[in-house]
Amino acid sequence: MSAPFAFDNSFARELEGLYLPWPPTPVRAPRLLWLNAALAEELGLDPAALQGEAGAALFGGNLVPSGATPLAQAYAGHQFGGFSPQLGDGRALLLGEVVDREGRRRDIAFKGSGRTPFARGGDGKAALGPVLREALMGEAMHALGVPTTRALAVVATGEPVHRERELPGAVLTRVAASHLRVGSFEFFAARGQRDELRRLAEYAIARHDAALVGREDRFLGLLEAVARRQARLVAQWMNLGFIHGVMNTDNTTVSGETIDYGPCAFLEAYEPATVFSSIDHGGRYAFGNQPGIACWNLARLAEALLPLLADEPQAALALARPVIDAFPAWFDEAWRAGQRAKLGLAGAQGGDAALADDWLALLQAQQVDFTLAWRALAAAAAGDDAPLGALFVDRDALQAWLERWRARLATEATAPRARAAAMRRASPWIIPRNHRVEQALAAAVDEDDLRAFERLLESLLRPFEDQPGRADLAESAAPELTARYRTFCGT
Numbered sequence: 001m002s003a004p005f006a007f008d009n010s011f012a013r014e015l016e017g018l019y020l021p022w023p024p025t026p027v028r029a030p031r032l033l034w035l036n037a038a039l040a041e042e043l044g045l046d047p048a049a050l051q052g053e054a055g056a057a058l059f060g061g062n063l064v065p066s067g068a069t070p071l072a073q074a075y076a077g078h079q080f081g082g083f084s085p086q087l088g089d090g091r092a093l094l095l096g097e098v099v100d101r102e103g104r105r106r107d108i109a110f111k112g113s114g115r116t117p118f119a120r121g122g123d124g125k126a127a128l129g130p131v132l133r134e135a136l137m138g139e140a141m142h143a144l145g146v147p148t149t150r151a152l153a154v155v156a157t158g159e160p161v162h163r164e165r166e167l168p169g170a171v172l173t174r175v176a177a178s179h180l181r182v183g184s185f186e187f188f189a190a191r192g193q194r195d196e197l198r199r200l201a202e203y204a205i206a207r208h209d210a211a212l213v214g215r216e217d218r219f220l221g222l223l224e225a226v227a228r229r230q231a232r233l234v235a236q237w238m239n240l241g242f243i244h245g246v247m248n249t250d251n252t253t254v255s256g257e258t259i260d261y262g263p264c265a266f267l268e269a270y271e272p273a274t275v276f277s278s279i280d281h282g283g284r285y286a287f288g289n290q291p292g293i294a295c296w297n298l299a300r301l302a303e304a305l306l307p308l309l310a311d312e313p314q315a316a317l318a319l320a321r322p323v324i325d326a327f328p329a330w331f332d333e334a335w336r337a338g339q340r341a342k343l344g345l346a347g348a349q350g351g352d353a354a355l356a357d358d359w360l361a362l363l364q365a366q367q368v369d370f371t372l373a374w375r376a377l378a379a380a381a382a383g384d385d386a387p388l389g390a391l392f393v394d395r396d397a398l399q400a401w402l403e404r405w406r407a408r409l410a411t412e413a414t415a416p417r418a419r420a421a422a423m424r425r426a427s428p429w430i431i432p433r434n435h436r437v438e439q440a441l442a443a444a445v446d447e448d449d450l451r452a453f454e455r456l457l458e459s460l461l462r463p464f465e466d467q468p469g470r471a472d473l474a475e476s477a478a479p480e481l482t483a484r485y486r487t488f489c490g491t
Helices: 010-014 037-042 052-059 128-143 182-190 194-208 218-240 287-309 313-343 352-366 370-381 395-409 416-426 434-447 451-460 468-474 479-484
Strands: 019-021 031-035 071-073 077-079 082-084 092-099 105-111 150-162 166-176
Touching: 010 019, 010 071, 010 092, 010 194, 031 052, 031 128, 037 150, 052 150, 077 182, 128 150, 128 166, 128 434, 128 451, 182 194, 182 287, 194 218, 194 287, 218 287, 218 313, 287 313, 313 352, 313 370, 313 416, 352 395, 370 416, 434 451, 434 479, 451 468
Parallel strands: none
Antiparallel strands: 019 071, 031 150, 071 092, 077 082, 092 105, 105 166, 150 166
16 A cells, blocks of 8 residues: 555664564454544544555554564563563564654554564464553543553454453554653663663654753753653652553653553542552552652663763762652652642642642542542532532541631632632543443453443543533442452553
C-alpha cells in the first residue's frame, strides 16, 4: 500500500546497537476492531484510508508500509527490585516515527506482533482483553490530562493465544513521545559501554530536552528533566487514585508519559496500601508507595548516567545525589498544587497541607470512595452538602472538617459558583471503574461484542462532565467485589 505514514526514523538512524531489525509476524485473519480516528488525524493521517481490509493488514502487521524500519528495542530493567540486564521488546516492534501536526515526533509501535530475539521464551503475542484495556486506559488518561502513550488501532488476529485458557489474539498499535526508558540507559551502563551510553543520552536530550543540547552540564540536566517530569506524572496519578501496578524501571519513561497498562487500576475506597496486581505479592507498587518507587527508579537512572557526569565516580555521585534528593520536594510541590485545585483553593497558605492530609485521613477512616468524595466536595463548594454527606457514616467528623475547609475558603474572594466549576475541572465525574472495565472486556472477548467497550470509552473521553444517562458507569463497585479484584500482566 502507499505509505499512510510520513516516516522519519531517527531511532533507527542514530542508535544502532540498541535494537535489532525485525519484521512483524503476519497473522491469519486480521480484522480491524477499533481505530482512534482523533489520534489518526492528530498524526496527520487520513482515518478513512485506514479502515477496512487495508487498515487491518497494516495494523495487523501483514503489510509493512513503505518507509517503516521495524525493529525490536533492547533495554534492561529493575523488575520488582531485581535487575535483569537484558529485557527488550519481546512482543513489540517500533515501526518508525512521524512528526505530527503540532511538530511533535511520535513513535508508532506494535504490541503483540510476534516473537523477537528478546522474547525470552514468550510467544510474542497479545490477547484481545489486555489490548483493549490498554486502548481504553490510555484514552481515559489522556482525557484526564495525564501524559500517556495512546492506542491508534486494535486488530483481531483470528488466531488463538494460550494463557490460562485459550483467548482471541490481537495486535495493538501504540503511539508514544518515545519508548526510551530508564532501562534503556541501564542496558548500556551494565555493559560498561560508555560510548553507546553517551550516544543514547545525546539522542534523548535532542529529542526531549532540546534546550540542553550542547551545554556542558547537559547529562545532569537530562537527569533533572526526567526527574521533574516523573514527579509531575506521579503527582497526577496520586490525585486521581491511579495505581500503575508495575513501576519497573523498564516502565519508567524519559518522556514522562505513562506506559504499560497491564496490572493498573483505580482506587475505590481510599486506602494507600491498596494493591490490585496479582504479581505484587509484597505490595511494592501499592498506591501510596508510588512516589517513593519513582524516586528509587530515578536513582537507578542516576547510577546509569554517572559515567557521563564526571570521570571520577565520587565527583559524578556528588553531582547526581542532589537531583535525587530533590525529587520528594518536586513531587510534593506538584501533588500539593493538584490538591489545592481539588480543594478549590486559588492560592497557597501554611495550613493547606494539613487540611488536605486530614481530608484524606477522613476518607481512609470511613472507607469513602476517592473519586466520588472529591466530586461531591465540588457540590459542597456550591452549597449542596447532600451528595457528600451521603458518602459518610460519621457525619460529625465530616462536619468538623468542612468547617475548617470553609473557613479556609473564606480567606479567598472566589465566588462559590466559579470555585465549584474549577473544582469539577480538577476532579472527574467518571474514571475507568475496575468492574466496568472488566465487564466491557469480557463482552468483547467472550461474545465478540464491543458495545460496552465503546459506550464506556465514549463516556471516559468526557471525564469532567456530568453524564446523568450513564450514572451506572460512575458508580463504585460493591466492597466485596473490590476486595477480590485482581489485575494481571496480560498483554
